[in-house]
Amino acid sequence: MYAFEPSEEQQMLIDVVKRFAENDIRPVARDAEEGDDYSPDLIEKGWELGILQASVPEEYGGFGDYSALTGVLAMEELAWGDMAAAMAVMTPSLFALPILLAGNEDQKQSYLPPLVEAEWQPYTAALIEPHFDFDPGDLRTTAVMEGDAYVINGEKIYVPFAEGAEAFLVYANLDGQTQGFIVPAELEGITVGERSKLLGINALPNYTVTFKDVRIPAGNRLGGSEGHDFAPVITSARLGMAAIGLGVARAAFEYSRDYAKEREVFGVKVAQKQAIAFMLAEMATEIEAIRLLTWEAAWMVDNGHPDAFKQAYLAHTSAMDMAMMVTDRAVQILGGHGYIREYPVEMWMRNGRGIANLLGMAMI
Amino acid sequence: MIDFSTPKPIEKQMVALKTVAENMMRPVSRYFDEHEHEVPWDYINFMHMAMRQTGAGSLAPKEKKSADEKKKYPPIGYQSLAFMLEMLSWGDVGMYLVTPGGGLGAAAVEAAGTPEQKAKFLARFKGEKPTFAAMAMTEPHCGSDTSAIRTTAVLDPETNEWVLNGEKIFVTAGHKALELSEGFVVVWATIDPSARHAGMRPFVVEAGTPGVKVTKLEHKMGIRASDTAAIVLQDARVPYDHILGSPEVIKEKTTKGFKGAMATFDATRPLVAATGVGVARAALELLKEMLAEQGVEIRYGLPRNKLTAIEREIIDMEAMLRSAWLLVIKAVWMADNRKHNPLEASMSKLRAGDVVTKITQRAVELMGPLGYSRQYLLEKWFRDAKITDIYEGTGQINRLVVARNVLGYRGSQLR
Numbered sequence: 147m148y149a150f151e152p153s154e155e156q157q158m159l160i161d162v163v164k165r166f167a168e169n170d171i172r173p174v175a176r177d178a179e180e181g182d183d184y185s186p187d188l189i190e191k192g193w194e195l196g197i198l199q200a201s202v203p204e205e206y207g208g209f210g211d212y213s214a215l216t217g218v219l220a221m222e223e224l225a226w227g228d229m230a231a232a233m234a235v236m237t238p239s240l241f242a243l244p245i246l247l248a249g250n251e252d253q254k255q256s257y258l259p260p261l262v263e264a265e266w267q268p269y270t271a272a273l274i275e276p277h278f279d280f281d282p283g284d285l286r287t288t289a290v291m292e293g294d295a296y297v298i299n300g301e302k303i304y305v306p307f308a309e310g311a312e313a314f315l316v317y318a319n320l321d322g323q324t325q326g327f328i329v330p331a332e333l334e335g336i337t338v339g340e341r342s343k344l345l346g347i348n349a350l351p352n353y354t355v356t357f358k359d360v361r362i363p364a365g366n367r368l369g370g371s372e373g374h375d376f377a378p379v380i381t382s383a384r385l386g387m388a389a390i391g392l393g394v395a396r397a398a399f400e401y402s403r404d405y406a407k408e409r410e411v412f413g414v415k416v417a418q419k420q421a422i423a424f425m426l427a428e429m430a431t432e433i434e435a436i437r438l439l440t441w442e443a444a445w446m447v448d449n450g451h452p453d454a455f456k457q458a459y460l461a462h463t464s465a466m467d468m469a470m471m472v473t474d475r476a477v478q479i480l481g482g483h484g485y486i487r488e489y490p491v492e493m494w495m496r497n498g499r500g501i502a503n504l505l506g507m508a509m510i
Numbered sequence: 511m512i513d514f515s516t517p518k519p520i521e522k523q524m525v526a527l528k529t530v531a532e533n534m535m536r537p538v539s540r541y542f543d544e545h546e547h548e549v550p551w552d553y554i555n556f557m558h559m560a561m562r563q564t565g566a567g568s569l570a571p572k573e574k575k576s577a578d579e580k581k582k583y584p585p586i587g588y589q590s591l592a593f594m595l596e597m598l599s600w601g602d603v604g605m606y607l608v609t610p611g612g613g614l615g616a617a618a619v620e621a622a623g624t625p626e627q628k629a630k631f632l633a634r635f636k637g638e639k640p641t642f643a644a645m646a647m648t649e650p651h652c653g654s655d656t657s658a659i660r661t662t663a664v665l666d667p668e669t670n671e672w673v674l675n676g677e678k679i680f681v682t683a684g685h686k687a688l689e690l691s692e693g694f695v696v697v698w699a700t701i702d703p704s705a706r707h708a709g710m711r712p713f714v715v716e717a718g719t720p721g722v723k724v725t726k727l728e729h730k731m732g733i734r735a736s737d738t739a740a741i742v743l744q745d746a747r748v749p750y751d752h753i754l755g756s757p758e759v760i761k762e763k764t765t766k767g768f769k770g771a772m773a774t775f776d777a778t779r780p781l782v783a784a785t786g787v788g789v790a791r792a793a794l795e796l797l798k799e800m801l802a803e804q805g806v807e808i809r810y811g812l813p814r815n816k817l818t819a820i821e822r823e824i825i826d827m828e829a830m831l832r833s834a835w836l837l838v839i840k841a842v843w844m845a846d847n848r849k850h851n852p853l854e855a856s857m858s859k860l861r862a863g864d865v866v867t868k869i870t871q872r873a874v875e876l877m878g879p880l881g882y883s884r885q886y887l888l889e890k891w892f893r894d895a896k897i898t899d900i901y902e903g904t905g906q907i908n909r910l911v912v913a914r915n916v917l918g919y920r921g922s923q924l925r
Binding site for chain 1: 511512513514515516517584586589810811812813814815816825826828829830832833834836837839840843844854857860861906909910912913914916917919923924
């Protein structure tokens with residue numbers, strides 16, 4: 147039976163995340179983007195909302211069952227506050243969720259409780275690589291079996307909180323398959339490079355990391371000796387980015403709508419001009435359409451639907467267009483003010499572009 | 511709860527409807543496109559019989575359910591209709607439009623009529639012969655600006671009858687409602703032209719009413735199996751109680767009557783959107799089949815910059831189509847659950863209009879010379895599709911409705 151209302155528990159989570167986004171993230175988001183970063187206190191406060199914890203079963207230190215749908219709902223609210231803040235708060239899930247979704251029992255037992263039960267810690271993941279045709283399904287970073295270890299070589303970029311990280315989940319090409327490897331930060335051959343400066347999300351510390359002949363114990367291959375299916379991992383990443391796209395777009399839509407209702411032009415409010423009103427109508431429709439597509443994909447994941455992989459791909463693909471279209475128009479509606487950094491919409495437009503480029507930097 | 515599973519009764523119904531679409535519509539789709547104004551009686555008679563037996567597709571009110579029953583079996587009438595219309599339009603949207611059972615005319619009676627009126631006017635659809643109804647709003651000089659209508663209704667105090675005068679155009683199924691069956695047309699007329707919206711009232715004009723004449727059947731770009739009639743009313747007299755709604759509403763010059771018509775759109779717009787989705791799905795499926803025959807494989811999961819142009823198109827179209835359909839489902843789910851849905855109804859309609867025109871236009875383009883040939887149905891769907899963006903509120907009118915809703919504006923604030 148179709149139904150389009152979050153459950154009571156989901157609504158409670160949405161509400162607390164919404165309050166946090168509004169009261170804690172929004173007031174500092176611009177300064178964070180301009181060089182201040184987010185304070186450890188703010189990140190910890192976001193972590194304690196329990197978005198990841200709600201998706202991890204009790205036996206592994208959490209208090210719920212994995213739900214992509216709940217994750218999508220929470221992530222939209224968090225990203226409505228700020229995209230970089232959402233990614234910073236959720237960085238440990240880049241490490242934890244793949245273990246939950248694709249790890250073996252040993253890996254879940256040893257890695258999840260200390261991460262999930264504790265305060266926010268810099269556990270992270272390295273997927274993206276520095277070339278234009280980067281494809282998560284066809285990586286250049288390689289893993290080769292040598293004796294009782296895998297040897298990893300390659301260069302990764304945009305690794306959140308790599309500086310000072312406890313451990314990485316590193317994705318590498320093993321015989322043509324993308325496989326995850328649990329890599330403690332202290333292993334030899336790991337070099338954390340410069341912090342990257344990006345088009346947007348500059349409040350998220352992220353680094354280049356190179357792996358030179360890094361030897362990983364065989365047991366650290368995600369899923370154990372048989373490895374794992376990459377599909378649920380990349381699906382979770384796609385849904386995470388799609389949900390962030392919804393949050394960023396909604397923020398931009400609401401701001402430009404409210405602005406248009408205040409701003410006078412030719413004796414009326416600018417929102418009373420059809421040229422602007424129609425833009426807003428299309429923005430609202432687009433957001434709602436892609437939200438439903440994303441929800442359906444997440445629902446499919448939660449229900450083991452065979453089309454979940456494809457649907458999440460479609461959701462992410464269209465979310466990148468939606469986020470770009472909506473944020474671009476928001477800037478346009480504000481006119482000259484849209485281009486000024488005193489207003490948030492130019493930041494959202496720069497962030498909105500990232501929905502396409504930053505796949506793998508957020509998961510739900 | 512958020513749930514995307516199709517209700518079981520709907521799944522069951524879809525099996526039968528797909529058979530109808532495949533076997534009774536597709537084989538004659540081209541014929542009725544090329545023989546405009548011929549009536550597909552085989553399909554009409556079959557649907558009439560089938561719907562009489564199963565009760566499917568009926569808007570007539572079901573018996574009241576207890577609260578417990580409602581909880582156990584949530585209402586799915588509009589959802590069921592949306593699925594039905596999508597599938598029949600996948601078969602042939604022009605033929606779907608001549609499905610007997612009342613269409614927009616019955617929907618207006620359902621939305622604005624009193625219980626007595628519903629009983630009186632809707633019973634005929636369950637009779638022996640297939641029967642049609644239509645709605646007449648548009649006039650030669652006005653379309654979207656409905657308050658500008660000039661058809662008048664004047665009460666004759668001596669006979670207590672309404673006397674209607676005026677001309678209506680673009681009446682879908684008007685010919686079938688008035689001349690090919692014992693149906694009716696819901697005619698919108700004004701009882702006070704100076705009152706604009708507040709003067710507008712819907713009148714049921716039955717087949718055989720003297721002074722009512724179908725004067726023209728339009729020749730159209732697409733949906734040619736569906737008749738689009740012009741109707742002239744010349745001193746056409748209808749009984750007093752053929753004005754839809756309660757007497758108080760009728761006497762007071764309020765916009766309640768007009769708002770009633772607009773409320774009908776909350777239910778019908780997502781359904782029209784569903785028909786567009788059906789056409790779009792037909793085109794996309796055929797396009798994919800033709801590409802598969804040529805060995806073109808769609809590699810879902812690749813980054814966009816590694817996809818071929820055709821793959822990228824197909825993937826975009828699939829996402830567009832699915833999200834348009836989900837907007838429809840949400841809007842009809844709201845209608846079923848008596849949630850106020852003008853925003854969602856208009857969103858679904860404007861998006862379906864955009865999506866079906868884009869998909870059919872691109873499908874023709876992508877098939878190159880073959881897409882342009884009448885050997886395939888792609889070019890027909892390209893023509894059929896465009897109406898989705900025009901009738902039941904143009905894409906622009908629906909943008910206006912969405913904009914007013916998201917801005918919290920009244921009509922006077924955003925024209």
